Amino acid sequence: MAQRKSLNVNGKSVQITIDDPDMPLLYALRDNLALHGPRFGCGLAQCGACTVHVDGKAVRSCVTPLSSLTAQQKVVTLEGLGTPQRLHPVQRAFIEEQAVQCGYCINGMIMESAAFLTRTKNPTEAQVKDALANNLCRCGTHARIVKAVMRAAGA
Amino acid sequence: MTIHASRRDVLKRGGALVVSFSFAGASGETFAQGAKPLAITEVDSFLAIDARGVVTVYSGKVDLGTGVATALPQIVADELDVPLNRIKLVQGDTALTPDQGTTWGSLSIQVGGMQLRNAAATARAALLEEAAKRLSAKTEDLRVVDGVVSAGGKRVSYGELIGGKSFALKLDHAKPAAGKDPKGYKVVGKPVPRVDIPDKVTGRFIYMQDFRVPGMLHGRVVRPPAIGATLESVDEASIKNVAGVVKVVRQGNFLGVVAESEWGAIKAAQRLKASWSKSQMLPDAAKLWDEVRATKVVKDEVTSNVGNTAEAVSQAGAKTLNATYDFAIHTHGSIGPSCAVAEFKDGKLTSWSASQATHNLRKQLATMFGIPADNVRCIYIEGSGCYGRNGHEDAAADAALLAKAVGRPVRVQWSRADEHGWDPKGPPTLVDLRAAMDGANVITAWESEFFIPQQTAGSFLVSLVAATLAGMPAADDIAPGNIFQNSAIPYKFANIKTICRRLASTPFRPSWIRTPGRMQNTYANECFVDELAAAANADPVEFRLKHLDPNDKRGIEVLNRAAALAKWDKRPSPRRDQRGEVATGRGVAYCKYELTRTYVAAVAEVEVKRSTGDIRVTKFYLAHDCGQIINPDGLRNQLDGNVIQTLSRTLIEELKYDRSAVTSLDWASYPILRFPQIPELVYDLIDRPNERPWGAGEPAAAVVPSAISNAVFDAIGVRLRSVPYTPDKVTAAMKGAA
Numbered sequence: 107m108a109q110r111k112s113l114n115v116n117g118k119s120v121q122i123t124i125d126d127p128d129m130p131l132l133y134a135l136r137d138n139l140a141l142h143g144p145r146f147g148c149g150l151a152q153c154g155a156c157t158v159h160v161d162g163k164a165v166r167s168c169v170t171p172l173s174s175l176t177a178q179q180k181v182v183t184l185e186g187l188g189t190p191q192r193l194h195p196v197q198r199a200f201i202e203e204q205a206v207q208c209g210y211c212i213n214g215m216i217m218e219s220a221a222f223l224t225r226t227k228n229p230t231e232a233q234v235k236d237a238l239a240n241n242l243c244r245c246g247t248h249a250r251i252v253k254a255v256m257r258a259a260g261a
Numbered sequence: 262m263t264i265h266a267s268r269r270d271v272l273k274r275g276g277a278l279v280v281s282f283s284f285a286g287a288s289g290e291t292f293a294q295g296a297k298p299l300a301i302t303e304v305d306s307f308l309a310i311d312a313r314g315v316v317t318v319y320s321g322k323v324d325l326g327t328g329v330a331t332a333l334p335q336i337v338a339d340e341l342d343v344p345l346n347r348i349k350l351v352q353g354d355t356a357l358t359p360d361q362g363t364t365w366g367s368l369s370i371q372v373g374g375m376q377l378r379n380a381a382a383t384a385r386a387a388l389l390e391e392a393a394k395r396l397s398a399k400t401e402d403l404r405v406v407d408g409v410v411s412a413g414g415k416r417v418s419y420g421e422l423i424g425g426k427s428f429a430l431k432l433d434h435a436k437p438a439a440g441k442d443p444k445g446y447k448v449v450g451k452p453v454p455r456v457d458i459p460d461k462v463t464g465r466f467i468y469m470q471d472f473r474v475p476g477m478l479h480g481r482v483v484r485p486p487a488i489g490a491t492l493e494s495v496d497e498a499s500i501k502n503v504a505g506v507v508k509v510v511r512q513g514n515f516l517g518v519v520a521e522s523e524w525g526a527i528k529a530a531q532r533l534k535a536s537w538s539k540s541q542m543l544p545d546a547a548k549l550w551d552e553v554r555a556t557k558v559v560k561d562e563v564t565s566n567v568g569n570t571a572e573a574v575s576q577a578g579a580k581t582l583n584a585t586y587d588f589a590i591h592t593h594g595s596i597g598p599s600c601a602v603a604e605f606k607d608g609k610l611t612s613w614s615a616s617q618a619t620h621n622l623r624k625q626l627a628t629m630f631g632i633p634a635d636n637v638r639c640i641y642i643e644g645s646g647c648y649g650r651n652g653h654e655d656a657a658a659d660a661a662l663l664a665k666a667v668g669r670p671v672r673v674q675w676s677r678a679d680e681h682g683w684d685p686k687g688p689p690t691l692v693d694l695r696a697a698m699d700g701a702n703v704i705t706a707w708e709s710e711f712f713i714p715q716q717t718a719g720s721f722l723v724s725l726v727a728a729t730l731a732g733m734p735a736a737d738d739i740a741p742g743n744i745f746q747n748s749a750i751p752y753k754f755a756n757i758k759t760i761c762r763r764l765a766s767t768p769f770r771p772s773w774i775r776t777p778g779r780m781q782n783t784y785a786n787e788c789f790v791d792e793l794a795a796a797a798n799a800d801p802v803e804f805r806l807k808h809l810d811p812n813d814k815r816g817i818e819v820l821n822r823a824a825a826l827a828k829w830d831k832r833p834s835p836r837r838d839q840r841g842e843v844a845t846g847r848g849v850a851y852c853k854y855e856l857t858r859t860y861v862a863a864v865a866e867v868e869v870k871r872s873t874g875d876i877r878v879t880k881f882y883l884a885h886d887c888g889q890i891i892n893p894d895g896l897r898n899q900l901d902g903n904v905i906q907t908l909s910r911t912l913i914e915e916l917k918y919d920r921s922a923v924t925s926l927d928w929a930s931y932p933i934l935r936f937p938q939i940p941e942l943v944y945d946l947i948d949r950p951n952e953r954p955w956g957a958g959e960p961a962a963a964v965v966p967s968a969i970s971n972a973v974f975d976a977i978g979v980r981l982r983s984v985p986y987t988p989d990k991v992t993a994a995m996k997g998a999a
Contacts, residue, residue, distance in 0.1 A: 136471075
């Protein structure tokens with residue numbers, strides 16, 4: 107049964123039409139709202155590619171049912187974090203460190219790091235590595251990602 | 262402000278969700294297969310310059326996340342004297358780009374880039390000749406800056422010279438046009454930032470997984486629970502409550518669902534009840550190596566034969582050493598599961614995928630559907646990194662089959678379990694080695710046998726899952742890639758014989774994964790060389806240097822530079838001065854890729870916990886010589902990938918399966934390396950601007966497993982001869998040695 111669902115995404119109220127109130131947030135963002143930042147990687151909360159912020163906290167959108175979200179909760183995706191014209195410091199640091207290979211995991215790396223840096227101001231490298239321990243990268247970009255997060259932390 | 266946006270609204274509006282392809286300002290639709298020159302012997306196949314001076318580069322080699330979408334234009338920019346931002350790159354479109362072969366084997370720069378350089382140099386010479394006429398000047402008096410030719414105060418732009426017209430010039434890649442003197446390069450050799458990164462970090466980049474076409478439906482496949490199982494029945498009523506299901510598609514043992522929405526397709530695929538026959542075609546995983554050894558050998562390929570090893574081994578007084586090395590079955594493990602979109606229209610198939618070989622895929626899809634290849638167009642769109650032939654082509658076949666069944670464009674997105682369970686695998690590799698040594702510790706013989714699956718036919722077409730399941734026409738090749746490479750060795754011993762024993766079959770559909778064969782073979786060879794050095798009580802670096810061809814100066818230099826970079830502690834292995842819980846060691850490995858190109862040497866430093874068998878790689882040093890470096894930052898990025906990905910494969914990865922199917926279907930059961938396990942990486946890049954560029958996407962991976970095994974031996978005096986080096990294996994090896 108088609109029904110309406112209100113969400114707050116990237117600072118705007120949006121209403122989407124869905125068939126299943128338990129559809130994961132990831133599909134609402136990608137298919138209903140045409141956002142490309144959050145990515146499908148596993149659907150199991152194992153890899154982190156789908157990470158978004160909900161009220162400032164990094165969450166795995168692939169296992170977050172829409173029914174668990176209210177219209178007031180603030181969902182922010184990679185697109186909402188910063189734009190090419192107004193980059194978030196973490197995004198800027200990833201460009202400066204060229205911390206991307208294929209880049210498929212990078213959404214999760216940036217969203218996880220941005221949330222981490224808001225609660226940990228001057229992290230050590232070991233803390234950054236621990237913060238990203240549940241985000242998987244297959245290309246082997248880890249060393250540059252850590253450098254980028256450290257750079258953003260110092261920005 | 263409130264935005265009302267249903268999926269349908271977005272599709273209707275087009276805009277953000279729908280991407281249309283443009284080619285030189287025209288719609289891609291107007292360029293049917295065969296309309297544009299594609300032969301690699303034509304400049305027009307590679308380059309077009311429009312009236313505004315915008316250069317379009319057509320590359321059959323594609324960017325798989327490696328950075329060649331930046332490096333290839335760098336090559337053209339310098340050769341043509343145009344700014345990078347005036348170059349547009351079209352990749353892997355069978356209607357537009359020449360067939361430069363699969364994007365594999367570290368050949369995108371070495372082969373693809375050099376073909377482009379040849380095309381650009383040829384085009385430039387013709388442009389200058391024409392400019393000389395127009396400007397009434399001699400060609401040697403012409404200056405070119407940013408695509409504008411000038412002489413004696415007069416100027417003419419490339420756009421004015423050629424704008425929109427074809428070059429109609431031939432290319433001979435065996436005798437390339439004289440390019441520029443490398444001294445004149447402005448962007449080649451520079452760490453130019455990658456063109457794709459700003460879009461990738463802001464969510465603007467369109468990956469294959471993001472690609473949509475108007476009127477598109479969503480498909481999912483339902484794979485058999487066992488390889489070789491037969492589909493007996495399907496209960497379509499089991500998904501009657503799922504909204505938006507368009508069709509259940511069943512053809513032979515192929516089963517799939519198509520729905521209006523992606524989530525609808527996922528739910529339908531999860532809930533659809535089907536019954537399958539039992540099938541147990543896989544070997545007992547615990548006896549894999551017995552199985553490999555018992556597999557019928559169809560051919561012995563002698564990859565090197567010097568002197569007479571049999572005689573040397575039976576020589577009186579000869580001491581012989583034997584070892585067997587094995588390397589587990591690996592999966593590609595792309596973070597984004599494979600995805601493709603297909604559309605059948607008027608008997609013609611358009612396939613969008615992240616295939617690394619769209620020209621080959623076109624042939625395979627034409628065969629599968631029994632239509633002329635001219636009626637198939639395959640278009641590359643960058644996806645999640647693939648590291649070889651993963652599931653992208655299979656998803657393309659799935660999408661095509663479903664699109665044909667429903668008469669509308671269909672997007673197929675594989676699940677994590679589809680990817681882990683059904684992408685083709687890097688085959689298991691077993692290597693027996695034997696050497697003989699005389700009384701003076703001189704190595705008199707080296708013999709090796711590599712038990713590896715055969716390569717049937719020369720086509721390198723890995724069979725498509727959908728074609729196999731649906732019983733559609735297909736060439737059922739076994740195509741593991743050129744995995745015989747680096748079975749022969751770079752060392753000069755008096756007697757050498759290396760043989761690839763080609764096996765009739767291998768448990769899983771094989772394909773190439775980064776550094777295929779070269780990784781496994783170099784691992785066995787470089788570990789065994791280390792065993793010989795230890796047996797001769799020699800320093801491992803010195804032992805290698807002593808046996809390298811003295812005329813191979815670049816090989817000797819790369820090894821010396823790796824040792825210098827790591828401040829190599831010169832002495833025989835193992836260390837005998839450690840008693841504590843944590844032992845440290847260093848190991849070296851060397852590779853001349855395919856014995857013809859890129860040189861790489863590595864030193865690994867490790868810590869081994871004796872009580873648990875845990876290995877921590879603390880530092881990894883690499884010296885790397887791939888000739889002329891196009892983009893040093895891109896190269897470093899690739900080296901990171903080589904080292905870290907291969908550390909993961911070496912320390913952790915192993916496909917799990919039962920008698921029916923793969924059981925490691927997610928990241929919990931097929932774990933990969935995580936951030937806390939990343940070592941410090943230190944490189945020495947040897948740039949040789951006057952040499953031809955060679956590949957860098959794979960060679961550094963070849964030395965990783967052996968450098969680590971050799972370092973562990975140095976630390977605890979125990980040889981690891983089975984990849985992955987899990988703590989259990991380390992502990993067992995220590996017990997065996999005690």
